[in-house]
Amino acid sequence: MSAVRENGVIVAIDGPSGAGKSSLTKLLAQRLGYIHIDTGAMFRAVALMSKRAGIATDDDARLAELCRGLEVTFVRDGENCRVLANGEDVSTEIRTEEIGLLTSAISARKPVREALLTMQRAMGAKGGVILEGRDIGTVVFPDAEVKFFLSASAEERGRRRYLELAARGDKATLEETIAKVIQRDQQDEGREHAPLKQADDALPIDSTSLSIEEVLTVMENAVRERLAQDDKR
Numbered sequence: 015m016s017a018v019r020e021n022g023v024i025v026a027i028d029g030p031s032g033a034g035k036s037s038l039t040k041l042l043a044q045r046l047g048y049i050h051i052d053t054g055a056m057f058r059a060v061a062l063m064s065k066r067a068g069i070a071t072d073d074d075a076r077l078a079e080l081c082r083g084l085e086v087t088f089v090r091d092g093e094n095c096r097v098l099a100n101g102e103d104v105s106t107e108i109r110t111e112e113i114g115l116l117t118s119a120i121s122a123r124k125p126v127r128e129a130l131l132t133m134q135r136a137m138g139a140k141g142g143v144i145l146e147g148r149d150i151g152t153v154v155f156p157d158a159e160v161k162f163f164l165s166a167s168a169e170e171r172g173r174r175r176y177l178e179l180a181a182r183g184d185k186a187t188l189e190e191t192i193a194k195v196i197q198r199d200q201q202d203e204g205r206e207h208a209p210l211k212q213a214d215d216a217l218p219i220d221s222t223s224l225s226i227e228e229v230l231t232v233m234e235n236a237v238r239e240r241l242a243q244d245d246k247r
């Protein structure tokens with residue numbers, strides 16, 4: 015319980031691809047007993063459904079119609095979280111690099127952002143949540159009590175993604191993977207609607223030379239410090 019919201023505070027973790035947002039959000043949510051909201055997965059679900067429906071990435075009318083009929087839900091599966099699109103488990107399909115690149119294009123469209131913004135605010139309004147994404151601290155919840163901007167060098171993020179893809183049997187080279195990370199960064203930072211950027215009041219964390227555990231310690235300490243402040247109010 016926080017002095018501000020019914021279930022606790024809202025934590026925002028924004029940052030570029032491969033920075034470690036999902037990994038840290040999952041661990042921090044476990045430490046705090048909070049809900050993990052992977053907003054990237056929501057955009058990925060829209061991208062997957064748009065691909066299946068043959069909708070062009072700039073067809074705003076059909077994208078808006080698709081979003082109106084789409085319900086994205088998260089279901090706990092042990093320590094993991096399954097992503098359901100209208101009840102279908104799409105957890106694996108949304109994680110391909112093809113869908114990742116398509117998602118970056120789809121997520122630039124205003125109707126898609128407006129539809130998911132409404133969903134994300136409804137999911138997090140009572141607090142006790144950690145949302146990871148690109149615009150959580152700037153657009154979705156600018157009043158979030160704790161905000162982080164998690165980054166790392168493009169080379170390090172590409173290396174991490176390369177190791178992740180290689181473990182899944184993907185044959186992409188390290189150079190190709192770094193290039194794709196940079197491409198997605200440019201698309202996410204350069205778009206008109208809700209671009210990737212650090213909120214003025216976010217705590218920046220450069221994880222290039224930090225372990226996951228070291229990042230987790232910084233984040234958990236910052237959240238617990240805020241909770242202690244709220245308790246004194």
Ligand SMILES: Nc1ncnc2c1ncn2[C@@H]1O[C@H](COP(=O)(O)OP(=O)(O)OP(=O)(O)O)[C@@H](O)[C@H]1O
Pocket residue numbers: 029030031032033034035036037038054174175178221224225226229
């Ligand atoms: N500080 C770190 N040191 C080493 N490896 C890390 C670190 N943080 C994350 N990783 C690893 O990097 C890979 C990508 O991490 P993760 O998926 O959490 O990043 P992300 O920011 O959510 O990426 P995306 O936005 O593309 O989904 C994972 O294999 C993860 O284990």
Ligand SMILES: Nc1ccn([C@H]2C[C@H](O)[C@@H](COP(=O)(O)O)O2)c(=O)n1
Pocket residue numbers: 031053054055057058114117118121122146147148149150198202
């Ligand atoms: N709040 C968000 C979350 C994600 N996106 C876009 C940008 C990414 O390229 C794509 C996939 O995100 P990921 O799963 O890699 O974190 O979705 C966004 O625009 N806003």
